[in-house]
Amino acid sequence: MVTRGELFAQCRGLIALRDEESADFDTTCIFQDMLGEKFPMFAPKEPVPDGKAAEILSLAKRRSEGYPLQYLLGQWEFWGCNFRIGEGVLIPRPDTETLVEQVLDICRREGLTAPKIADLCSGSGCIAVALKKELPQAEVYAVELSEKALYYLRQNTELNGCGDIRIISGDVLKSETARQITGLDVLVSNPPYLTAQDMSELMTEVRYEPESALFGGEDGLDFYRAVTELWKSSVKSGGFIAYEFGLGQHDAVKAILERNGFGNVELKRDGGGIIRTAAAVKALSL
Structure with missing residues (x-):
């Protein structure tokens, strides 16, 4: 079972191949959404269940191929409000x-x-x-x-x-x-x-x-x-x-x-x- 820190590094590396500048932000957004936590990397040694890790890695791969982060998350903020999008x-x-x-x-x-x-x-x-x-x-x-x-x-x-x-x-x-x-x-x-x-x-x-x-x-x-x-x-x-x-x-x-x-x-x-x-x-x- 992979840890959050290990998975984060793997996902960030994928996204960075396309866009180094946004890699940290994009990876963090994916982790926040998929783990339901605002600060998911406060516990970098926490293990990620295999199924959830596969989902997160799949999103990172799609992002590395140019798919919009906002569509991956299914929501985005505007004027302090949350909007569902796709x-x-x-x-x-x-x-x-x-x-x-x-x-x-x-x-x-x-x-x-x-x-x-x-x-x-x-x-x-x-x-x-x-x-x-x-x-x-x-x-x-x-x-x-x-x-x-x-x-x-x-x-x-x-x-x-x-x-x-x-x-x-x-x-x-x-x-x-x-x-x-x-x-x-x-x-x-x-x-x-x-x-x-x-x-x-x-x-x-x-x-x-x-x-x-x-x-x-x-x-x-x-x-x-x-x-x-x-x-x-x-x-x-x-x-x-x-x-x-x-x-x-x-x-x-x-x-x-x-x-x-x-x-x-x-x-x-x-x-x-x-x-x-x-x-x-x-x-x-x-």
């Missing part, structure tokens, strides 16, 4: 917390304690849940097309005590979906924004994520053009649209918003200093 739904990323921060900044500034919010392309529901947690009186809608993603979205709203989020199964690029929600204070979205070139250069890990949640057309801006045009009537005068986007797309997204009658565009940088989100207000005359 193949078919986009993995929540820290960059997206910038979008949540920007929406909350707007609500505080505008005195919106019970805003009507729609999260488009909701995926795992991480944005919708984070906003509902911070704004418990808000009326929050989460719109998603993918059945696989809806499966996780429904689980995550319940898991995080946000069962009153109104989930809509629909295509955000169709007018009949947009007509279902009107009078919005805030429309928020992290839509697909990778370009054709981006898609051809994806890391192995990202290739496991759903293409429908990644690819935004040849220039990555298809959703911004279509969503802004289709949904602007759903946003009340003086209401806001807030978007996340990719590196270097801020000027194009700003122009799309302005062409559709949204002004005072505010850009916000993520933790890495990249301009990651934009928010704009709908002109009162529209």
Whole structure:
């Protein structure tokens, strides 16, 4: 029977062959999940039952082949909340917390304690849940097309005590979906924004994520053009649209918003200093 220390070294060595920098973190996450302990290596000489050791080693092998750690664990943290995830739904990323921060900044500034919010392309529901947690009186809608993603979205709203989020199964690029929600204070979205070139250069890990949640057309801006045009009537005068986007797309997204009658565009940088989100207000005359 192998000890925890011996098994850890074996698993770390496998993962390090692919990514030395993340090997300690990834191995620790696998041990925490499989052994159900926050600090599993406090007892390095503790024996690991053969069956459990085989399971842990199998996960390490899959990780060494490029399979996403988040999918291996079946869960990931975002905004201090736990989200169940798996193949078919986009993995929540820290960059997206910038979008949540920007929406909350707007609500505080505008005195919106019970805003009507729609999260488009909701995926795992991480944005919708984070906003509902911070704004418990808000009326929050989460719109998603993918059945696989809806499966996780429904689980995550319940898991995080946000069962009153109104989930809509629909295509955000169709007018009949947009007509279902009107009078919005805030429309928020992290839509697909990778370009054709981006898609051809994806890391192995990202290739496991759903293409429908990644690819935004040849220039990555298809959703911004279509969503802004289709949904602007759903946003009340003086209401806001807030978007996340990719590196270097801020000027194009700003122009799309302005062409559709949204002004005072505010850009916000993520933790890495990249301009990651934009928010704009709908002109009162529209």
